[in-house]
Amino acid sequence: MKLLEERIKKDGEVLDGDVLKINSFLNHQVDPKLMMQCGEEFKRLFKDEKIDKVLTCEASGIAPAIMAAYQLGVPMVFARKKKPSTLNDAVYWADVFSYTKKVNNKICVEEKFLHKSEHLLIIDDFVAHGEAVKGMVNIAKQAGCDIVGVGAIVAKTFQGGSEWVENEGLRFEALAKIDSFKNGQVHFEGEE
Amino acid sequence: MKLLEERIKKDGEVLDGDVLKINSFLNHQVDPKLMMQCGEEFKRLFKDEKIDKVLTCEASGIAPAIMAAYQLGVPMVFARKKKPSTLNDAVYWADVFSYTKKVNNKICVEEKFLHKSEHLLIIDDFVAHGEAVKGMVNIAKQAGCDIVGVGAIVAKTFQGGSEWVENEGLRFEALAKIDSFKNGQVHFEGEE
Secondary structure (H helix, E strand, C coil), X not given: CHHHHHHHHHHCEEECCCEEECXXXXXXXXXXXXXXXXXXXXXXXXXXXXXXXXXXXXXXXXXXXXXXXXXXXXXXXXXXXXXXXXXXCCEEEEEEEECCCCEEEEEEEEHHHCCCCCEEEEEEEEECCCHHHHHHHHHHHHCCCEEEEEEEEEEEHHHCHHHHHHHCCCCXXXXXXXXXXXXXXXXXXXXX | CHHHHXXXXXHCEEECCCEEXXXXXXXXXXXXXXXXXXXXXXXXXCCCCCCCEEEEECCCXXXXXXXXXXXXXXXXXXXXXXXXXXXXXXXXXXXXXECCCCEEEEEEEEHHHCCCCCEEEEEEEEECCCHHHHHHHHHHHHXXXXXXXXXXXXXXXXXXHHHHHHHCCCCEEEEEEEEEEECCEEEECCCC
């Protein structure tokens, strides 16, 4: 998605260790119009698929996922990182390893919001090692959902997450695919 | 907002201790169309105000806030509950007391996303005691923002949060105002 790539070049910050920070329009401050355009793009990409629900993970996944769900006309569920005090019902749990903090965190989804054979589109803001996606795929499988695919706003395709999804036999779509960093600059797949 | 009140009556769960759980369309599973309608309603309510930015708090505030921001044509910023590892810049901090867990948590917003005299609309999903709102107002004041008002999807007006906002001299709007619970049922302000 050209518009998104241009925005990343303009406003993304490349930090040490191949870390891209997109705080000004995705991960802290969010551009709602751009999120809606991303939602439209996910709808276009998955137009031939039946989709019943969008699954994402709090917190940064919520904005793109709600727009994708809005475009698709289906509910969105976000996996929680803590079990809220009002969440007393049965939940699916999965571990999510954090590379930055070197610890396993847990995410959960209440069982009643994921149904057997439901057609699920998994959306995440950022797929690098893909740990959050692995956790969501784990939960979707526990629920017996039919995973239609995984959509990311940005993927760092050289860190294994996108490859893992494809090795699972799942369709992977990222609206911006970063294949390397060169001299502190982002390099997108297919770029000169 | 009649549509929202009807949905709360239909799908909300009243738990012990005047706790309303709205997991099926707001706090865990989210209805994107309803969130967009709430965004439209906030736009209508604040149509005579200049608004530059929407501020909310992760995670459940994000879906209604991004829709309000979309309708208003402005960016949305969500306060974070943990400082992410990529957040190295200066931040505003505020304490948020959790009534359910009896502890102080912290929220933060990167300083560069809130500017002096910026016209800010604060959006939250749920205002009961109003602790998250107090934290956001605190941060907005640290940044010298001009707070246009506070908008909530649901307020429990008998638990002090909405009163606190008004005592601060700020406009408070909730799309559904619960003034009591009777026999395990929600009672809205103005209802028979």
